[in-house]
Amino acid sequence: MNDDSFGRITGDPNAAPRLTTKMTARGVNVFYGEKQAIKDVSIDVTQEHVTAFIGPSGCGKSTFLRTLNRMNDTVASARVEGEITLDGENIYSSSMDVVQLRARVGMVFQKPNPFPKSIYENVAYGPRIHGLASSKATMDQVVEKSLRRAGLWDEVKDRLHDSGTALSGGQQQRLCIARAIAVDPEVILMDEPCSALDPIATAKIEELIHELRGRYAIVIVTHNMQQAARVSQRTAFFHLGTLVEYGDTSEIFTNPRETRTKDYITGRYG
Amino acid sequence: MTPLALLFLVLGLGLVAWFTARAKAGGFATPGAPRPHSRPNYHGWYVTLWAVIPALIFLAVWSGVQPGLVIDATLKSPAAAQLPPPGMERAAILSEVRGLAEGTIEAAFNPLSDTLLPAYKQARLHYGLIGAVLTVILAFAGGAYAFTRLKPDFRARNRVERVVMAVLLIASLIAILTTIGIVASLLFESLRFFAKVSPIEFLTGTVWSPQTAIRADQVGSSGAFGAVPLFWGTIFIGAIIAMIVAIPLGLMSAIYLTQYAKPSTRKWMKPILEILAGVPTVVYGYFAALTVAPALRSFAASIGIAGASSESALAAGLVMGVMIIPFVSSMADDSIAAVPQSMRDGSLAMGATMSETIKKVLVPAALPGVVGGVLLAVSRAIGETMIVVMAAGLAANLTANPFASVTTVTTQIVQLLTGDQEFDSAKTLAAFALGLVLFLVTLLLNIVALRVVKKYREAYE
Numbered sequence: 001m002n003d004d005s006f007g008r009i010t011g012d013p014n015a016a017p018r019l020t021t022k023m024t025a026r027g028v029n030v031f032y033g034e035k036q037a038i039k040d041v042s043i044d045v046t047q048e049h050v051t052a053f054i055g056p057s058g059c060g061k062s063t064f065l066r067t068l069n070r071m072n073d074t075v076a077s078a079r080v081e082g083e084i085t086l087d088g089e090n091i092y093s094s095s096m097d098v099v100q101l102r103a104r105v106g107m108v109f110q111k112p113n114p115f116p117k118s119i120y121e122n123v124a125y126g127p128r129i130h131g132l133a134s135s136k137a138t139m140d141q142v143v144e145k146s147l148r149r150a151g152l153w154d155e156v157k158d159r160l161h162d163s164g165t166a167l168s169g170g171q172q173q174r175l176c177i178a179r180a181i182a183v184d185p186e187v188i189l190m191d192e193p194c195s196a197l198d199p200i201a202t203a204k205i206e207e208l209i210h211e212l213r214g215r216y217a218i219v220i221v222t223h224n225m226q227q228a229a230r231v232s233q234r235t236a237f238f239h240l241g242t243l244v245e246y247g248d249t250s251e252i253f254t255n256p257r258e259t260r261t262k263d264y265i266t267g268r269y270g
Numbered sequence: 271m272t273p274l275a276l277l278f279l280v281l282g283l284g285l286v287a288w289f290t291a292r293a294k295a296g297g298f299a300t301p302g303a304p305r306p307h308s309r310p311n312y313h314g315w316y317v318t319l320w321a322v323i324p325a326l327i328f329l330a331v332w333s334g335v336q337p338g339l340v341i342d343a344t345l346k347s348p349a350a351a352q353l354p355p356p357g358m359e360r361a362a363i364l365s366e367v368r369g370l371a372e373g374t375i376e377a378a379f380n381p382l383s384d385t386l387l388p389a390y391k392q393a394r395l396h397y398g399l400i401g402a403v404l405t406v407i408l409a410f411a412g413g414a415y416a417f418t419r420l421k422p423d424f425r426a427r428n429r430v431e432r433v434v435m436a437v438l439l440i441a442s443l444i445a446i447l448t449t450i451g452i453v454a455s456l457l458f459e460s461l462r463f464f465a466k467v468s469p470i471e472f473l474t475g476t477v478w479s480p481q482t483a484i485r486a487d488q489v490g491s492s493g494a495f496g497a498v499p500l501f502w503g504t505i506f507i508g509a510i511i512a513m514i515v516a517i518p519l520g521l522m523s524a525i526y527l528t529q530y531a532k533p534s535t536r537k538w539m540k541p542i543l544e545i546l547a548g549v550p551t552v553v554y555g556y557f558a559a560l561t562v563a564p565a566l567r568s569f570a571a572s573i574g575i576a577g578a579s580s581e582s583a584l585a586a587g588l589v590m591g592v593m594i595i596p597f598v599s600s601m602a603d604d605s606i607a608a609v610p611q612s613m614r615d616g617s618l619a620m621g622a623t624m625s626e627t628i629k630k631v632l633v634p635a636a637l638p639g640v641v642g643g644v645l646l647a648v649s650r651a652i653g654e655t656m657i658v659v660m661a662a663g664l665a666a667n668l669t670a671n672p673f674a675s676v677t678t679v680t681t682q683i684v685q686l687l688t689g690d691q692e693f694d695s696a697k698t699l700a701a702f703a704l705g706l707v708l709f710l711v712t713l714l715l716n717i718v719a720l721r722v723v724k725k726y727r728e729a730y731e
Contacts, residue, residue, distance in 0.1 A: 074618060076532070103621035113612035116635050125630070126620040176616070183620060 020047040022187060022217040023068060023105075028082035030063055030072065037063045040082075041243045043236060045187070050209060050218045052232035052249065054225060056264065059238040061221045062110075065189050068219065069105035070098050086187070103130055105187040106180035111196050112172035114164035114179070119156050122164040122175055123147060126183035142182055149215075150178035151208050170201025177208065181216075188212070190220040194227065206231050225265060229253050237261045273333050276402055280329065280409050284322040287413040291317035291420060298422040308427035316426040319433050321413030325405050332401040337368075340393045347389035352382060456709060459702035466696040467495045472703060474498060478666035478677075480686060480697045495700055497707070499666040503676035504708075507587040507662060508651035511672060515591025516651075517644055520598025525628055527599070528606045540603075547596035555660035558589035563661050570673040581663035584672035590657050594647045601643020601723075605636035642723035649715035653708060655680040679704045 023045040030038035038060045045051050045068075053061040063072070070091060072078040084091050091101050103126070114122050123143045124133075133139035143160070147153040152174045156167070164175055173193055180188055190209075194202040209218060209231045222228050228235055229249060236246040237260075245252060245261045256262045295313035298306040341364060344350060354360050366383040367390045369375035378384050420426070464472070475496020523543065527536050563585035570578030609632050617627040633640070663675030664685060686701035693699070 069619065071615065071619060074615065099621045099623055101621070102619055107615075107619035109612055109615060109619075111612055113610065113616040115613060115616065115631050125617070125622075129620065129622045129626050129630070179616075179620065 019049075021045070022047045022087065024083075024085045025064075025067075026083045028064070028067060028080065028084060030060070030067060030081075031079045032075070033077040037241055038067070039241045041238075043243060043246055045217055045219055046234065047217045048214055049233040050213050050220060050231050051234045051236065052228035053219065053221045053236050053238060054223075054228050054264075055238035055244075057223075060241040061236075061238045062191050064238065065191055065219060065221050066107075068187070068189055069102050069107055071102075071107065073098060103183050104185055105189060106183065106185035108173070108176050108180055108188065108190045108193050110192040112169055112176050114167070114172050114175050116163065116165050118161045119147075119164045119167070119175060120160040123178050123182045126179060130183055132183065146178040146182040147175075149181050149212065150174045151204065151211070152178055168201070170197050170204055173197060173201070173205060174208065177205075177212075181212075185216060187217040187219065190218065192221050192223060195223060202227070225253075237264065239264070273329060276329055276405055277326070280322055280325045280405060283325075283406075283409045283413065284318040287321040287417070288314040288318040291417055294417070294420055295426075303422065306422040307425050312426040312430050313420050313424070315430045317413055317416040317420070319430065320416035321409050323433075324412045325409035328408050329401070329405050332405070336397050336401060339397050340390065343393035343396070344386060344390045347386070347393075349385045349389050352385070453709065456702055456706045459699055460706045462694075463696060463699035463703045466699065467703075471495060472497050472700075476668055478682070480682070480700055493696060495696065497679075497704065499668045500677060500679045500682055500704065501707075502668055503583065503662065503666070504652050504678040504680070506670070506672075506676060507583050507590060507658060507678060508654065509648050511584060511587025512591040512594055512651045513644065513648060515588055516594040516598050516647060519591075520595045520643075520647075521602050521633075521640065523595065524599045524602035524606055525633075528603055529624065529628060529632070543596050543599060546593070547600075549593070551593065551654060551656040552660075554589050554593050555656040558585050558657050558661035562589055566673065575671075575673050578673040579663060579675040581661060581675045582673050583662060583676045586658045586662035587672070589661065590651055590654055593654070593657070594651055597647040597650060598640075598643050601646065602636065602640045605639025605643070606632055608639065609635045638722050638725060642719040645715050645719035645722070649712040649719070652678075653680065653712050655684060659684050679708050683708075 021044045025041055025043045028038055028041045029036060041060075041064055053065060055061050066072045067080050067084060068091075070080075072080060080092060086101070086104065089096065115125065117125070120143055123146050124139055127133045127139060127142050133142050144153060144157075147156065152171060155171060156162075156175075164172065167175060173196075177188075177193075194205050197205065206227065209220065212218060220228075220231060232249045234247070235249040235252040237244045237252065237256075237258075239260055245256060245258045247257075252261060253265060256265060292310045292314035295306070295308075295310035298310075344364075344367070345353070353363065363380050363382050363386070366375065366378050366380060367386045370378055370383060370387050371391050371394055378387075472495050475494065476498045477494040477496045478499050479494045481493060527540055527543075531539060559581070563580055563582060566582055566585050566588075567578050567580045570582075613631055613635060614627055617631045618624075622630070658678045658681045662678060662681060664677050664681065665675045666677050666682075667674055669676065683701045683704050686698055686704075691698045
């Protein structure tokens, strides 16, 4: 299996399991006012893999992640150039409805941000606004299924109507993942989902990412290189707003092509 | 020597003390010796405070005591033998003497005053001198005592800081003590009222007609003090009509300003909204009485509502609602802005629209703060006086018709206490009972509102 410069999967399709490209980015530039935060980034995200974005603080990895479901639209000064597609459809075209896009590309944030509502209502929030459950019984099923997939069901099944903010940090983050899963997205973006959590809670989230892999295309931004190595199959290294290197995680961590990647991974800077 | 001149003398001594002490302390820092504990300025302040504070306290006490001592001395003089026995006439003569001595009146009405004058003047001089000498001695003694204590390791800084803290404490206590004084005066006058009219009648009666006959042969009613129509009028205007206007408008403007407005729009819009809070209420009163009320009356007449008055609950309530908008909006603005950005992002990232996010996440999360703001606004609205005096009317009607004239607690207090009054009739004392009720209700609303807001703040910290 070889990669071209975009990280596109090439080579003999019979030699490896068949991979589907879920999202592509071509020549993406992001500006905050006058300042350019992302310079000419092109990348492919595959359905079957967990893709990790690594790099030092301020390298633009979170900014780039937020372009994938147009969360940068909420920042007044942000401007995005280039083309990003989801299943071949340009998400920045005028025909793309941002509400539907975000239902298809969910997001989990750095700091757990459950709504100040009950656990049940937190998970039911998305299905309710998108009209996905017609009856109370269906909604109950959706909530249970989502909480089960997020590995939280057993811990909260007896107190679904307690406040979501009363959970521990790790449980809150899994609740946020359940909330994202509840609208049945195709892609889940995770922006440093473990940076506010202790090691045990982090291990649970990582385990969860393993379980969710395949069902959803997952893109995770992380500061923690061991985490990238543990959870991802593909890794992209960002530096100063550019994509330095993108490839199989095992390649990046054992045999990086670029010296900058090697220096970062070996802890010389960052 | 007048107290004012003494005050300046003491302050002057304080200044001298500061420079002297500072100069002495400046010599403490010698090479090789351990560093002095406090900087020279603190030593200066320490000595100044000792020179000034005891002297000024004495001066204040003496100014209070001195007139009594002077009068006593005057009464002991031979000229006082002709004075009438203690009573109103005697007091009048003595105050005339005092006026003559201080030069505030030109000539005495009572010839006795002139005969007393020399004795009074002498006593005044005598005690004035004693006061002045004692004050200056105290100033010197205090300053000297403090000056002798100055040493390199003397902790002047800590002592000065303690005095500063005490001054700050006294400043804050003054506001609290004033509040207590106000409550006490309300309470005592109200008790006198309730001795004449039973509290049950006051709180549950539905007839309000405070006119009472002053003389026994006068034709007039005996007065009825059922305050329910007043309470209803207050609630109807301040808590119902005004809030129907202020809550939606205030909340919506807060949502627009925090969520939709561009920073440049917000920059000019918010101050203008806040100017609305600074308009004197009497100006709102004009507007209500001269513009809104007549317009409402003709409107009511044109749609055939009987009994539309030119002074109506609706006119006062609408204008009061507009006045309250900035309160509701700025509290709601603060609470919505305090909802973490991550909450908003979380909702938007689920594919919620902006209005769904506002309706289902931001407003519920901000609700306690908004409720607190509304309660504060209600407490302000029911205490508001000028608009209702000018636009709501005086008739104590118990009616739910917004076009009819109603009256409020504050309007009645104004009516009962303006003009010449005797302060022992139930009519006048009723104003204090009304004031007490108003005070207790607004106090309760404020306490509840502040608790709600505080609880809400804690939830996000």
